[in-house]
Amino acid sequence: MDPLSGLFQLTGSFRIAxxxxxxxxxxxxxxxxxxxxxxxxxxxxxxxxxxxxxxxFPTILIKSLEFGSVVICIPALLLLIGLAEKRRWxxxxxxxxxxxxxxxxxxxWLALPLGEVVIRWQACPxxxxxxxxxxxxxxxxxxxxxxxxxxxxxxxxxxxxxTDRLVSNLDPGQTLQGLAVCIAVFxxxxxxxxxxxxxxxxxxVPASEGGRSQTFLxxxxxxxxxxxYGSDPLGFLHFEHSLFGLGAGGAYLVLAFATAxxxxxxNPLPLTAVPACAALACAALVSLRxxxxxxxxxxxxxxxxxxxxxxxxxxxxGRARRIVGWLVVGALAAMHVGFVSNVNQxxxxxxxxxxxxEPALRAGIITxxxxxxxxxxxxxxxxxxxxxxxxGRAVPDIAxxxxxxxxxxxxxxxxxxxxxxxxxxGVVTTEHxxxxxxxxxxxxxxxxxxxxxxxxRTGRSAPVVQLDRATYRFAPFPLTDxxxxxxxxxxx
Numbered sequence: 001m002d003p004l005s006g007l008f009q010l011t012g013s014f015r016i017a018x019x020x021x022x023x024x025x026x027x028x029x030x031x032x033x034x035x036x037x038x039x040x041x042x043x044x045x046x047x048x049x050x051x052x053x054x055x056x057f058p059t060i061l062i063k064s065l066e067f068g069s070v071v072i073c074i075p076a077l078l079l080l081i082g083l084a085e086k087r088r089w090x091x092x093x094x095x096x097x098x099x100x101x102x103x104x105x106x107x108x109w110l111a112l113p114l115g116e117v118v119i120r121w122q123a124c125p126x127x128x129x130x131x132x133x134x135x136x137x138x139x140x141x142x143x144x145x146x147x148x149x150x151x152x153x154x155x156x157x158x159x160x161x162x163t164d165r166l167v168s169n170l171d172p173g174q175t176l177q178g179l180a181v182c183i184a185v186f187x188x189x190x191x192x193x194x195x196x197x198x199x200x201x202x203x204x205v206p207a208s209e210g211g212r213s214q215t216f217l218x219x220x221x222x223x224x225x226x227x228x229y230g231s232d233p234l235g236f237l238h239f240e241h242s243l244f245g246l247g248a249g250g251a252y253l254v255l256a257f258a259t260a261x262x263x264x265x266x267n268p269l270p271l272t273a274v275p276a277c278a279a280l281a282c283a284a285l286v287s288l289r290x291x292x293x294x295x296x297x298x299x300x301x302x303x304x305x306x307x308x309x310x311x312x313x314x315x316x317x318g319r320a321r322r323i324v325g326w327l328v329v330g331a332l333a334a335m336h337v338g339f340v341s342n343v344n345q346x347x348x349x350x351x352x353x354x355x356x357x358e359p360a361l362r363a364g365i366i367t368x369x370x371x372x373x374x375x376x377x378x379x380x381x382x383x384x385x386x387x388x389x390x391x392g393r394a395v396p397d398i399a400x401x402x403x404x405x406x407x408x409x410x411x412x413x414x415x416x417x418x419x420x421x422x423x424x425x426g427v428v429t430t431e432h433x434x435x436x437x438x439x440x441x442x443x444x445x446x447x448x449x450x451x452x453x454x455x456x457r458t459g460r461s462a463p464v465v466q467l468d469r470a471t472y473r474f475a476p477f478p479l480t481d482x483x484x485x486x487x488x489x490x491x492x
Contacts, residue, residue: 005488014484018067025071026064030055032078036306039082042201050196053329056336058243059294061343069103070295077109077299081306084112084274089134096138097145105299107146108281113138115277174290181237182283184228185297188260189304190271191225195263197308199325214268221264229257238293241346243339252335259328269308279303345446350375352443352453353412358477360439360455368472369463372405373412373455379405381477391465403464410438415452417442 007017030051037047054060063070076099083092092113099106113135120131234244234253243249282299286292353374360366361382368382380401384392387401438455445451478484 008484008488012481014478014481022065022067022071025075026055028075029064029078032075032082036078036082037196037201039085040197040201040306040309042197046200049329049333050200053333053336056333056340058241058339058343059239059298061339062241063295063298065343065347070298072102073099073106074298074302076106077302080109080112081275081302084116087116087134089113089138093138093141096142100142100146101149104146105282105285107142108285108299109278110139110142111278111281112274113142115274118277119273171290175287177236178287178289178292179283181233181292182279182286182297182300184224184231184233186276186279186283186300186304186307187221187224187264188228188257189301190307191221191260191263192256193263193305194267194269194308195259195328196325197269198263198267199321199328213270217268217270218265221268222261225257225261225264229253236292237297238291240294241343243342246342247338248335252332255328255331255335259332271307272309275303275307279307341446348444348446348451349412349414350378352441352451353455354378354477355443355479356439356441356453356455358479361474362476365438366410368467368474369404369406370409372402372407373410378477382475385475386467386472390468390471404467406461406463408458409461410455411458413454413456414445415454417450417452 007020008014011017011020030048033051033054034044034047037050038044042050055064060074064074065071076095079095080092080099083089083095096106096109099109116135117132117139120135244253279300282303286296286300289296357366357371357374357378361368371379371382376399380398383401383404384398387395387404391403392398392400436456438457440452440454442450442452476483478487
C-alpha cells in the first residue's frame with residue numbers, strides 16, 4: 001500500500017491525505033535543509049530562516065505543492081547530501097531506493113558514494129579495501145536495484161518514447177547548451193551558498209589564504225554568474241510558472257544573481273569534490289533532454305548550494321557582516337511573500353476552473369476540446385490517455401495532447417465577492433449551450449478573500465486534431481471523497 005492510499009483510508013478525506021502528505025514532505029525538506037546548514041556552523045534560527053526561504057523559491061514551492069515525483073526527491077536529495085557527508089551509507093541506500101523508485105533521474109545521485117570511493121581510494125593507499133567497501137557496496141547495490149526496478153515495473157509511455165530514445169535523439173548542440181546551463185546553475189547556487197556562509201554562517205576564507213587559486217575562484221565564479229544572467233536564462237529555459245516575469249520578478253533575479261556573484265568575490269570557499277561529481281552526473285542526464293525545464297535543475301542547484309565545507313574552528317561572522325546578510329535575506333524574503341501569494345491565487349484559480357468544467361463536461365455542455373482554459377494536469381486527465389493510444393503513440397513530447405484543444409473557446413472571468421464566507425460553498429450554475437455564460441460559482445481566491453468565477457464561451461474555434469468520439473472514452477475527474485474512492489477501486 002502506498003502512503004497516499006494509507007492516509008486516504010485513515011482519514012477518509014482525499015484532500016487531507018494529499019495535503020497532509022505534501023505538508024509532511026515539505027516539513028522533511030525544511031528539517032533536512034536546516035540540518036545541513038547547522039552542520040556548516042549556522043545558528044539554528046538562522047538555518048531555519050534560510051530553509052523557509054529555500055522552500056518558498058518559486059520552482060521549489062510549485063513542485064512541493066504538486067503531487068508528483070519531484071516532491072519526494074527534494075527532501076530525499078537533501079537527506080542524501082547529509083548522509084553522504086556523515087558516511088552513513090546504509091541509510092543512504094534506503095533513502096536513495098525510495099527516491100529512484102519515484103524518479104529515474106535519482107540514478108545520478110549514486111555519484112555521491114562513487115565520488116567517495118574515488119577520493120578514498122586515492123587518499124588511503126594502505127587501507128583502500130576497508131575504506132571503500134561501504135560506499136562501493138551502495139553503488140553496486142544501487143545499480144542492481146535500479147535494474148530490478150526497470151525489469152519489474154511496468155514501462156510507462158514516457159519511458160518508451162523518451163527515456164529509451166535519449167541517445168538516438170541526441171542533438172550535440174542542445175547537449176552542450178544543457179551542460180553549460182547546468183554548470184552555470186551549479187556555480188550560481190554555489191555563490192548564493194557562499195554568501196550566506198559569509199553573512200550568516202561561519203565558513204569563510206581567511207584573508208591570509210590568498211594566492212592564484214583563490215583569485216581564480218573569486219573572478220571565475222563571479223564572471224560565470226554574471227555571464228549566466230547576461231545570457232537571459234528566461235529566454236531559453238522553460239518554466240512551469242511566470243513568477244519571474246511578474247511584478248518584482250525582474251528585481252528579484254537581479255538581486256539573486258548579484259548576491260551569487262558577491263558570494264564568490266567575498267567568500268571563495270573551494271569546491272568539495274563529492275557534490276561536484278554528483279552535480280556533473282545530474283548535468284549529464286539533463287543535457288540529454290530537450291527542452292530544459294526549470295525543475296530539471298533542482299538537483300544541480302542543491303548540490304551547488306552545499307558544495308563547500310565549514311572548518312570547525314571558524315568563528316561566526318561579525319555584526320557588520322550579519323547586518324549585510326540579513327538585509328539581503330530580508331529583501332529576498334519580502335519578494336518571496338509575493339511569490340507565495342501569487343502561487344496561492346494560481347492554485348485557487350485552478351481549483352475553481354476544475355469545479356466549473358467538470359460538471360459542465362458531465363452534462364455535455366462543453367467538450368474536452370473546450371479545456372484550453374483549464375490547468376495542464378486536468379487537461380491531461382481527459383486527453384492524455386486518448387493521445388498515447390492514437391496520435392501520440394510515438395511522440396516524445398507528452399504535452400502534444402493539446403492538439404485536441406480548441407484555442408480560447410472558453411475564457412474565465414473573475415469578479416470580487418463582498419462576502420468572503422461565500423467562498424467554498426460550491427454554488428455552480430450551468431446554462432444551455434448557446435448562451436454566453438457556461439458555468440459560474442464562488443470560490444476561494446486569497447486569504448479571507450473570495451472571487452466569483454464565470455466561464456464564458458467566446459465563439460467556436462477548431463482544434464488542430466478532432467477527437468474521434470467513437471473511440472474516446474470519457475473518464476470523470478473525481479470531485480468528492482466518494483468519487484475518489486470509486487476511482488481507486490476501479491483502478492486495475
